[in-house]
Amino acid sequence: MGPDMTSYDYDLFVIGAGSGGVRGARVAASMGARVGIAEEFRVGGTCVIRGCVPKKLLVYASKFSGLIEDAQGYGWTIPEASFSWPTLIANKDREIDRLNGFYLRNLKASGVELFESRAVLEDPHTVRLEGLDKTIRAKNILIATGATPYIPEIEGAEHVITSNEALHLAQLPASIAIVGAGYIALEFATIFAGLGVDVTIIYRGPQILRGFDQDIRDALASELGKRGINIRVNAEIVSVAPQEGGYAIGLKDGSALHTQKVMVATGRSPNTTGLGLGAAGIDLGWNGHVVVDDFSRTSVEHIFAVGDVTDRVNLTPVAIAEAMTFCETLFNDNPTPVDHQFIATAVFTEPEVGTIGMSEEEAREMCASVDIYKSRFRPMFHTLSGRD
Amino acid sequence: MKLVVDGDSDKVVGCHILGPDAAEMVQIAAIAIRMGATKADFDATMALHPCAAEELVTMREKWTPPEQAGQSTS
Structure with a gap:
C-alpha cells in the first residue's frame, strides 16, 4: 500500500x-x-x-x-x-x-x-x-x-432508563412512562403495551413521529390509542422523583403522574x-x-x-x-459517494409503519404540483378476528 | 396506504404504509420508486389478489384536500 x-x-x-x-x-x-x-x-x-x-x-x-x-x-x-x-x-x-x-x-x-x-x-x-x-x-x-x-437535563435524570436498560429489565413493570415519540419510544411502547404493561407516552410536540407523513402520524396515534397506549402530546417532563412503588413525574404544566418505570427516548x-x-x-x-x-x-x-x-x-x-x-x-482508487436518496425505513409499532421518499408535506414544498392517492382498508385478517 | 406523486413528472416520490407487513411492502416498492417508476407504472401493474399490497396498484382516485373540494372545476 x-x-x-x-x-x-x-x-x-x-x-x-x-x-x-x-x-x-x-x-x-x-x-x-x-x-x-x-x-x-x-x-x-x-x-x-x-x-x-x-x-x-x-x-x-x-x-x-x-x-x-x-x-x-x-x-x-x-x-x-x-x-x-x-x-x-x-x-x-x-x-x-x-x-x-x-x-x-x-x-x-x-x-x-x-x-x-x-x-x-x-x-x-x-x-x-x-x-x-x-x-x-x-x-x-x-x-x-x-x-x-441522549438523556435530557431534567431533575432526577439519574432515575430514568433508556432503551439500553429496557432490553434487560429484571422484571416487567406494571406501568411505564416513555418520554419521546420517535420510533424508539413508539416501538418500546408497542412492546410493553403488548406484554400487558400500562404505557404512557409523554411528548412535548403536537403529534408523535415527527418528520413522517402527517396522515401516518395521525393514524398511528389513533391506532396506538386503540391498543391502550396513553399518548400525552404537548407535555414536557421537568422532573422525576422516587415515590412509593415507582416514580412521580412532574410536567411543565404543573401536573404529575405516577409510574413504576420511566424511560427516555429523546434522541441519540x-x-x-x-x-x-x-x-x-x-x-x-x-x-x-x-x-x-x-x-x-x-x-x-x-x-x-x-x-x-x-x-x-x-x-x-x-x-x-x-x-x-x-x-x-x-x-480501489474509485471515489464513490453514498446515495442517501430514497431510503426505505420502518417503525415496528403495532400496526407497523413502512415509508420511503417524501411525505406529502415535503413534496408540497419541493414539487410544483403534487398528486396524492390514499387508501384505507381493514386488513382481511381482522374481518374474522373482530379487531378494529 | 398513501402514494405521493410529482404531478409534473407522474413519478412516485413517496410511499407511506401503516398496517401489517408495511416494512416488507415498502422494501419492495423502494426498488420501483428508486428506479423512477411513475404512477402510471404502478397502475399498469397487475394486482395480486387477495393481499394488502395490491392496494398499491389499485389506487385510482386522486385525493382532494378538503379546502379544495367544492372549488374543483374539472
Missing part, C-alpha cells in the same frame, strides 16, 4: 466494531489492506447488541397477546395464556450471543486483527488502546463509534467524547457528530467516518453502504 508500508502497523485502523466498522474492516482486508479494529463493548454494535435485532425480537413477543385474542374469531379456544419476561429476555440474549459470535468469527476469518479495548487518537496517525496499554500507528483511520441514548448523541478527535484535528458538527463529505472523509485527509457517529441517516444499512463506498473510494 505505497511507500509508507513499513512505518505503519496498519493500512487501516477502525474504531468501533458495529455494522459500519465491521463491514469497512472486512471489505478493506479483502482488498488486501492490513486492518485492525478496536471495540470497547461488544462486537456487533447497536443494531445487533441493543438495537434493531433485540428490539424486533421483543416486538414479535408483544404480538402474541393480540393474536391469541384474534384466534377466537377463527374458531380457536385457547386456555388462559401466561407470559414469562425472564424467559423471553434469556432467549433473546442467547440469540444476541450467537450473532455476536458470528461477527467475531467473520472478523477473524477475514484477517482483521481485533482489539477488545477503547481506542483514543493521540495524533492523526497514532491510536492508543487504553485497555491494553498499547499504541499503534495507522496510515488511514475509520471512525465508526456510533451513538448513544454521536459517540465522539474523549476519543481524541480534537487532537487529530477532526471537525465536529453542532450535535458533536463527525463532519464528513460525500465520500465519508473527515476534515483530515486520511481519516474517515461512517454510520451514526456522522449523524447523516442513522440506519444500519446506511452505515454498511457508507462503509462499502468508503472502501471503494480509498482502496
